[in-house]
Amino acid sequence: MKTFKIAILGFGTVGSGTYEILQTNHDVIRKRIGADFAVSHVLARHPEKAEMRGANPALITSDPAEIFQDEETDIVVECIGGLEPAKTYILEAMRHGKHVVTPNKAVIAANFEELTECARENGVAFRYEASVGGGIPILTSINEALAANNFTRIDGIVNGTTNYILTQMADNDLSYSTALKMAQDSGFAEANPTADVEGIDCANKLSILMALCFDTYIPPQDIPRTGISAITKDDIREAKEKKVLLKLISHAVLLDDGTVDCWIRPTEIPQDHPLACVNNEFNAVVLDADMVGETMFVGKGAGALPTGSAVVGDLIAIMRGRF
Amino acid sequence: MKTFKIAILGFGTVGSGTYEILQTNHDVIRKRIGADFAVSHVLARHPEKAEMRGANPALITSDPAEIFQDEETDIVVECIGGLEPAKTYILEAMRHGKHVVTPNKAVIAANFEELTECARENGVAFRYEASVGGGIPILTSINEALAANNFTRIDGIVNGTTNYILTQMADNDLSYSTALKMAQDSGFAEANPTADVEGIDCANKLSILMALCFDTYIPPQDIPRTGISAITKDDIREAKEKKVLLKLISHAVLLDDGTVDCWIRPTEIPQDHPLACVNNEFNAVVLDADMVGETMFVGKGAGALPTGSAVVGDLIAIMRGRF
Numbered sequence: 001m002k003t004f005k006i007a008i009l010g011f012g013t014v015g016s017g018t019y020e021i022l023q024t025n026h027d028v029i030r031k032r033i034g035a036d037f038a039v040s041h042v043l044a045r046h047p048e049k050a051e052m053r054g055a056n057p058a059l060i061t062s063d064p065a066e067i068f069q070d071e072e073t074d075i076v077v078e079c080i081g082g083l084e085p086a087k088t089y090i091l092e093a094m095r096h097g098k099h100v101v102t103p104n105k106a107v108i109a110a111n112f113e114e115l116t117e118c119a120r121e122n123g124v125a126f127r128y129e130a131s132v133g134g135g136i137p138i139l140t141s142i143n144e145a146l147a148a149n150n151f152t153r154i155d156g157i158v159n160g161t162t163n164y165i166l167t168q169m170a171d172n173d174l175s176y177s178t179a180l181k182m183a184q185d186s187g188f189a190e191a192n193p194t195a196d197v198e199g200i201d202c203a204n205k206l207s208i209l210m211a212l213c214f215d216t217y218i219p220p221q222d223i224p225r226t227g228i229s230a231i232t233k234d235d236i237r238e239a240k241e242k243k244v245l246l247k248l249i250s251h252a253v254l255l256d257d258g259t260v261d262c263w264i265r266p267t268e269i270p271q272d273h274p275l276a277c278v279n280n281e282f283n284a285v286v287l288d289a290d291m292v293g294e295t296m297f298v299g300k301g302a303g304a305l306p307t308g309s310a311v312v313g314d315l316i317a318i319m320r321g322r323f
Numbered sequence: 324m325k326t327f328k329i330a331i332l333g334f335g336t337v338g339s340g341t342y343e344i345l346q347t348n349h350d351v352i353r354k355r356i357g358a359d360f361a362v363s364h365v366l367a368r369h370p371e372k373a374e375m376r377g378a379n380p381a382l383i384t385s386d387p388a389e390i391f392q393d394e395e396t397d398i399v400v401e402c403i404g405g406l407e408p409a410k411t412y413i414l415e416a417m418r419h420g421k422h423v424v425t426p427n428k429a430v431i432a433a434n435f436e437e438l439t440e441c442a443r444e445n446g447v448a449f450r451y452e453a454s455v456g457g458g459i460p461i462l463t464s465i466n467e468a469l470a471a472n473n474f475t476r477i478d479g480i481v482n483g484t485t486n487y488i489l490t491q492m493a494d495n496d497l498s499y500s501t502a503l504k505m506a507q508d509s510g511f512a513e514a515n516p517t518a519d520v521e522g523i524d525c526a527n528k529l530s531i532l533m534a535l536c537f538d539t540y541i542p543p544q545d546i547p548r549t550g551i552s553a554i555t556k557d558d559i560r561e562a563k564e565k566k567v568l569l570k571l572i573s574h575a576v577l578l579d580d581g582t583v584d585c586w587i588r589p590t591e592i593p594q595d596h597p598l599a600c601v602n603n604e605f606n607a608v609v610l611d612a613d614m615v616g617e618t619m620f621v622g623k624g625a626g627a628l629p630t631g632s633a634v635v636g637d638l639i640a641i642m643r644g645r646f
Binding site: 021025028029032033129135136137140141144145146147148149150272273274276277278289290291292293294295296297298299300303305306308309310312313315316317320321322 | 344348351352355356452458459460463464467468469470471472473595596597599600601612613614615616617618619620621622623626628629631632633635636638639640643644645
């Protein structure tokens with residue numbers, strides 16, 4: 001029975017969540033896939049922090065070259081986040097013949113064509129289910145189960161921070177700044193919430209969805225974008241009177257001439273629309289396609305274990321030989 | 324470039340929908356998978372009917388043995404429906420080394436262990452995404468993208484006929500018999516609606532979901548079941564007053580002792596619950612699992628092209644070498 005060696009770069013939320021799932025569900029996964037696996041390395045800038053979070057100290061290193069040059073390492077999981085050194089590490093791993101899994105929507109959206117091409121040139125897998133919608137199997141559905149279709153439209157609530165804030169504003173008649181503070185106190189928003197509340201995070205995810213659904217790469221910075229920071233209590237009240245909810249929607253449609261129209265902005269959703277039921281930290285993506293029609297996927301868009309579930313789902317696919 | 328030969332048994336709704344997708348989207352699928360494919364046979368009891376529905380007459384046969392003995396046929400799609408000869412054909416195909424894809428929930432639920440074991444013994448694929456939730460990628464998600472998880476709960480609206488009837492009763496203050504007649508006139512219910520309205524179709528689907536989620540096979544006839552035929556206008560009115568909707572829910576939960584508790588019955592769903600937004604012919608499945616938490620999948624549970632999309636998704640998986 002083959003034993004796959006998996007290196008985890010970074011031991012923050014997703015890195016430690018991935019590690020935890022590989023431990024906790026080790027036996028059931030091994031039986032399901034008919035192969036064994038082990039974490040071979042944990043790359044951490046602060047080894048003592050990684051150890052406090054639960055990493056086996058024998059696996060911890062702060063030298064990435066040690067990982068890329070280790071011929072026994074089969075798969076690298078990039079959980080550092082941000083653009084660099086994440087991009088460099090991903091390319092290095094691929095050039096050393098290692099498969100790559102990552103939840104890092106920013107690095108993928110900024111470098112989609114380069115990363116995809118590098119994986120193809122080196123004959124390795126490049127999987128990133130966790131980069132859009134956390135644990136929701138949205139990318140796998142697009143690429144695999146729904147591969148008989150041509151997609152025509154995407155509508156998503158793909159950021160849990162903003163969805164939490166808007167839900168709290170609507171449910172509890174709160175101002176934006178009060179709801180933001182609540183989100184921060186509850187761990188649903190960062191100390192610097194800009195990337196979330198201004199829709200930058202949404203743009204990264206929409207860029208990835210469009211690349212996969214429409215075979216069209218639009219850099220995230222080219223997507224017209226309005227966040228939620230200007231929404232007032234009056235806006236929420238007016239929406240209630242009109243029997244709609246305000247949601248931050250990421251939208252893209254493939255036009256008849258083959259071009260793509262896309263935007264991200266607060267949008268009125270009728271109260272009886274399925275997206276109106278997607279609240280707080282939940283995410284949802286609605287797809288329209290020529291054969292299956294409309295489908296919707298709902299789940300937790302963030303968190304150590306939900307996102308780790310998507311990362312490990314990708315690891316399982318690779319260990320089963322499905323790139 | 325390999326050319327896969329696909330035989331379609333039966334040319335009703337799903338058989339013809341599958342055939343149509345393989346024609347219409349032939350080029351885009353071929354590019355996506357890097358392999359070619361062709362329908363080699365269409366098995367039809369009434370060849371002239373199949374031809375009228377669009378089957379190439381050169382492919383039509385009424386002799387199943389011709390298909391099973393054809394060494395060039397790689398994959399058999401069973402679209403006859405019912406228990407026999409569907410079961411016999413599936414086993415014959417597998418014993419002749421052919422992969423099998425089917426939307427037939429009745430034959431799978433009645434023979435789950437025998438069919439699964441025969442596929443394993445003969446080293447062939449046995450895929451049936453279309454058997455639960457039509458085009459919704461629910462089984463692929465359970466078996467693949469969510470394979471890092473242990474599932475604990477299933478709640479589904481998995482029958483479009485009954486969901487359509489209940490939606491019309493609630494939205495338009497109709498009696499059950501009036502709503503049933505409307506469903507029949509609109510093509511959402513059969514002339515003999517028993518299997519749908521009494522929850523038998525749900526039982527087949529729940530049996531399959533439990534087998535895959537809990538690794539526990541419960542024959543459909545052993546699932547406690549109440550259909551919708553006794554629901555009155557008063558029931559609907561009382562539900563509205565309580566701010567709930569009546570939905571036919573198929574439910575299963577894995578208990579701490581490893582046993583499974585399951586039932587199918589009309590259930591009160593709070594108006595703000597995500598399942599309350601799933602109306603008319605739409606289906607939905609909610610799963611709860613240890614790592615990803617709660618996920619929901621929504622889409623069209625029936626129809627030639629939605630169901631055909633799931634069948635062709637399975638064909639694509641097989642042609643990509645993923646059993």
